[in-house]
Amino acid sequence: MKKIKLHTKIFLGLIVGIIAGIVFGEKVLIIEPIGTVFLHLITMIVVPLVFVSLMLGTASLGDVRKLGRIGAKTAVYFVITTIIAIIIGLALANVVQPGKGLSADVQDQLYKNYEARAQAGLKHMEEKPSLIEVIVNIIPENPIRAFIDGNMLQIIFMALLFGVVLTLIKKDKSKPIITFLDGLNDVFIQVVHIVMKLAPYGVLALSAAVVGQFGTDILITLLKYSLVVLGGLLLYTVSINSLSIRLLGRMSPLRFFKAVKEAIIIAFSTSSSMATLPVAMDDVESIGVKREYSSFVIPLGATVNMDGTALYQGVSAVFIAQIYGIHLGITGQVTIVLMAVLSSIGAAGVPMAGIIALALVLKQLGIPLEGIALILGVERLLDMVRTSTNVIGNMACSVVIQQLEEKGNK
Numbered sequence: 001m002k003k004i005k006l007h008t009k010i011f012l013g014l015i016v017g018i019i020a021g022i023v024f025g026e027k028v029l030i031i032e033p034i035g036t037v038f039l040h041l042i043t044m045i046v047v048p049l050v051f052v053s054l055m056l057g058t059a060s061l062g063d064v065r066k067l068g069r070i071g072a073k074t075a076v077y078f079v080i081t082t083i084i085a086i087i088i089g090l091a092l093a094n095v096v097q098p099g100k101g102l103s104a105d106v107q108d109q110l111y112k113n114y115e116a117r118a119q120a121g122l123k124h125m126e127e128k129p130s131l132i133e134v135i136v137n138i139i140p141e142n143p144i145r146a147f148i149d150g151n152m153l154q155i156i157f158m159a160l161l162f163g164v165v166l167t168l169i170k171k172d173k174s175k176p177i178i179t180f181l182d183g184l185n186d187v188f189i190q191v192v193h194i195v196m197k198l199a200p201y202g203v204l205a206l207s208a209a210v211v212g213q214f215g216t217d218i219l220i221t222l223l224k225y226s227l228v229v230l231g232g233l234l235l236y237t238v239s240i241n242s243l244s245i246r247l248l249g250r251m252s253p254l255r256f257f258k259a260v261k262e263a264i265i266i267a268f269s270t271s272s273s274m275a276t277l278p279v280a281m282d283d284v285e286s287i288g289v290k291r292e293y294s295s296f297v298i299p300l301g302a303t304v305n306m307d308g309t310a311l312y313q314g315v316s317a318v319f320i321a322q323i324y325g326i327h328l329g330i331t332g333q334v335t336i337v338l339m340a341v342l343s344s345i346g347a348a349g350v351p352m353a354g355i356i357a358l359a360l361v362l363k364q365l366g367i368p369l370e371g372i373a374l375i376l377g378v379e380r381l382l383d384m385v386r387t388s389t390n391v392i393g394n395m396a397c398s399v400v401i402q403q404l405e406e407k408g409n410k
Contacts, residue, residue, distance in 0.1 A: 006196065010265045013200035014207050017269075021211025028212035031205045035269075038202025041195045042266075043275050047150055049188040050277060051159045053295035056181045058163025059174065060292045066405070067164065067296075073404055074297050077397050078305040079341060084240055085307040085389075086337050089232045089314030098225040098315070099322025152274065152303045160296075185291075192278040196262070203269040210380055222378050229315050229382050233308055233389045241396045249399035250407075251287070259287045260395050267391040271383045273302035276391050284395050293402040301394030306357075308389030310340040312382060313358050320362065320371035332365055339364050355379065 020028050058067060138153045140146040146154035166174045242253035249256075257264075263280040270276065281294045317336050321328050328336075339361045355372060362369050 006199070006262065009200040010203050010262065013202075013204035014265060014269060017204040017207030017209075018211050020204070020208040024208075025212050028208045032209040033205075035202050035205030035209060038195070038198050039206070039270055039272070039275055041198065042192070042270075042278065043272070045188055045191050045195070046274055046277050047147060047152075047155060049185070049192070049281075050152070050295070050299045051147075051155050052181055052185050052188060053281065053291060054156060054159035054299060055163040055166070056178065056185055057292040057295035058160055059166035059178050059181070064164055064167060067160070070293070070296060070401060070405060073401055074300060074397060077400060078301065081240060081244070081307050081393060081397075082305065082310045082341050083337060085236050085311040086314045086340050088236050088240075089229075089311035090318060090333055090336060092228050092232045092235075093315045093318035096224070096228050097322055098228045099319040150274075152299065156299055156303065189278070189282065192282060196279065199262075199266065203265060206269045210384070222375065225315070225319050225375065226378050226382065228319075229312055230385060232311050232315060233385050236307065236311055237389045237392055241392055244396050244400055249396070249403045251399055251403075255287060256396070256399065259283055260392065263391055263395065264388050267388045268384045271380070271387045273387055273390050273394070276387075277302055280391055280395050284398050287399070289398050289402050293405070294398045297398040297401055298394045301390075301397060305394055305397070306386075306390050307393040308386030309357060311389070312386050313340045313361050316358050316375055317361050317365065317367065320374060321365070321367050323374060324368060324371060326365075326367055328365065335364055336361055 138157045140151070140154040140158065143154075143158060145151075146158065166177060245251050245253045245256050260280070260283040263276050263283045266279050267273065267276040277299060280298050281291070284294050284298070285291065314336055318328060321332075340357065355376075359369055359372060362371065
């Protein structure tokens with residue numbers, strides 16, 4: 001009952017924040033530091049919690065082959081669901097054609113307002129390492145630097161490595177370490193519970209700041225495009241995740257979505273999969289997902305799995321191409337699918353990851369990169385929704401992987 005009350009408070013905070021943003025506009029930015037404090041508190045615990053829980057989960061498996069099976073199944077699941085998400089986005093964009101009918105005056109105004117932000121995103125793209133460099137850099141030269149920078153791929157690699165080693169050494173030596181990690185993990189989880197008491201106020205401040213700063217006018221200007229993206233995200237989230245949970249995870253989708261409401265609202269408010277990690281792992285544990293699965297799948301998904309972002313890339317690429325009068329045939333559509341899947345990993349841990357991934361797709365297709373300026377007005381609002389989709393996909397995957405593993409062992 002207590003948890004339901006917290007969900008209600010967080011939801012009310014979200015609604016009040018949106019209303020405050022609409023009513024007071026940019027004046028509401030005065031309360032944004034409250035949201036920033038909440039975000040810092042919950043982000044503070046992410047790195048140590050992921051490292052400890054993932055190492056503990058890996059050591060608890062007791063079998064390196066089991067870890068390999070889980071990793072392979074998780075990777076296959078992520079790739080398949082990402083491809084499905086892109087296909088849904090492309091199908092909707094081709095049917096609705098959101099880029100047709102946007103007046104030249106509106107286009108000029110969008111370019112004028114958001115050209116500087118578009119250039120900033122493209123600059124980050126130029127600095128982005130190649131996919132090969134990302135894979136090589138998973139192994140940290142300096143472990144301390146990895147923790148300081150919050151490089152999640154390197155942290156996950158170290159946690160997996162040390163967890164595997166704990167299964168290889170003698171039990172009388174590994175047992176005290178595992179016991180210590182178990183206690184430390186409980187400490188971090190308790191910190192999350194304490195921080196979550198501030199969630200209603202943090203969510204209120206963050207949502208008010210977003211609406212107050214960007215308003216709803218720009219959403220109306222790009223209504224057709226926004227509705228295609230939002231409709232695609234909603235369709236994918238409800239249908240594909242529900243089917244996966246029911247058919248592969250053997251769980252009621254209604255039960256799942258009721259249990260993870262807290263994580264969804266935090267993901268929506270913060271637009272950060274990483275900030276949502278502790279809450280997401282806690283929520284799926286409440287419906288029976290063991291830490292050995294959630295602590296592997298969800299952190300990995302937060303780093304490399306971007307179903308919502310991939311769908312957004314598909315719609316956005318077609319939208320910008322339609323505005324420029326560029327026809328994308330079957331080859332172009334397949335290119336979007338391949339590039340979106342690869343860029344999900346390649347853009348991991350990079351600022352403005354969604355925009356950078358989209359820029360890579362546009363560049364490959366020969367679509368003017370300046371077209372990104374056309375959609376930046378609604379980028380922040382759409383980011384809130386697609387992050388929620390990403391997080392839901394990661395949590396659903398943890399349910400599926402546990403069921404597949406447990407079923408296989410019977």
